[in-house]
Amino acid sequence: GNDRVIESLYKSTFAYCASYVLKNEGSREDAKDAFQRAFMVLVEKAKDEGFEIKHNLKSYLYGITRYIWIGEIEKRKRQRDLSTSTQEEAEESIFFGEEDMKESEKQMIDSTAQKK
Numbered sequence: 001g002n003d004r005v006i007e008s009l010y011k012s013t014f015a016y017c018a019s020y021v022l023k024n025e026g027s028r029e030d031a032k033d034a035f036q037r038a039f040m041v042l043v044e045k046a047k048d049e050g051f052e053i054k055h056n057l058k059s060y061l062y063g064i065t066r067y068i069w070i071g072e073i074e075k076r077k078r079q080r081d082l083s084t085s086t087q088e089e090a091e092e093s094i095f096f097g098e099e100d101m102k103e104s105e106k107q108m109i110d111s112t113a114q115k116k
Contacts, residue, residue, distance in 0.1 A: 010039065013058045017065040025073060034072065038064035 017038065018031035026034070041064050045051050053060050 009057070013061050016058055017062045020062065020066045021069045024069060026069060030069070030072070034065050034069045035061070037068050041068075 014035055017035045018028070021031035021034050022028070038061050042061060055063075
């Protein structure tokens with residue numbers, strides 16, 4: 001009954017919805033994940049008594065998949081930016097650490113020379 005309807009809907013709409021993810025920096029695995037999340041949103045929404053789809057079901061799932069994927073792209077960009085800035089800070093820290101070490105070594109050499 002319902003399982004066949006769900007399976008049929010899934011099979012008939014997946015490729016269409018996945019196309020957005022694949023065209024926008026996503027892998028097939030990303031497309032599966034985004035579509036499954038979109039499908040779960042549909043299932044949850046369908047439980048609401050007043051829920052109705054004003055558009056084609058395929059377009060509705062496409063819209064949800066698109067929205068989910070845009071959010072994922074933004075999340076990944078923030079993670080990349082954070083990772084890049086953390087890497088730059090680490091490199092600066094290493095660089096300034098070397099400079100500080102060289103300065104302290106100079107001071108130690110100077111103080112040793114002065115004692116003689």
